[in-house]
Amino acid sequence: MAYATQIDITELYSEDALYVADRDGDGVPDAAAVTRALRSASGEIDSYLGVRFALPLPETPDLLVQFCVDIALYRLALSRDVLSDEHRNRYEDTLKHLKDIARGSATLNIAQGTDGDDSAPTEPDRPRPIVVGGPEREFTRAKLRGL
DSSP, rough: OSSSHHHHHHHHHOOOGGGGGGGSSSSSOHHHHHHHHHHHHHHHHHHHTTSOOOOOOOOOOHHHHHHHHHHHHHHHHHHOOOOOOHHHHHHHHHHHHHHHHOOOOOOOOOOOOOOOSSSOOOOOOOOOOOOOOSSOOOOOOOOOOTT
């Protein structure tokens, strides 16, 4: 499921932003190309979010709608060879923020779910520590004392 729709693109940037999806030059954006780009952008977003959050998300924050639109417009502009600096800057800013979310220095403002009562939401998944086990050490300070 895509995080955004063609309507979201027009609400955020107006109908003029969809010139990048006009495949046949008739002035009308190709809805199939827009849908494909939005689905692809959502998959790219999920590749970053999957590190921290269980997918699919329980809700779609407005931030993800914005990210999905920016990535999709970048991909559409790139495929049509009408890429502008604005498209590239929005895309790079989006990726930077998604990397921050994956790294844990930024987060999404979503409810993580509750245990069925009015308790506080559970903590988001964090990277698990590396646990190393093995045999007892052969050479310790105590065993080597006096040598």
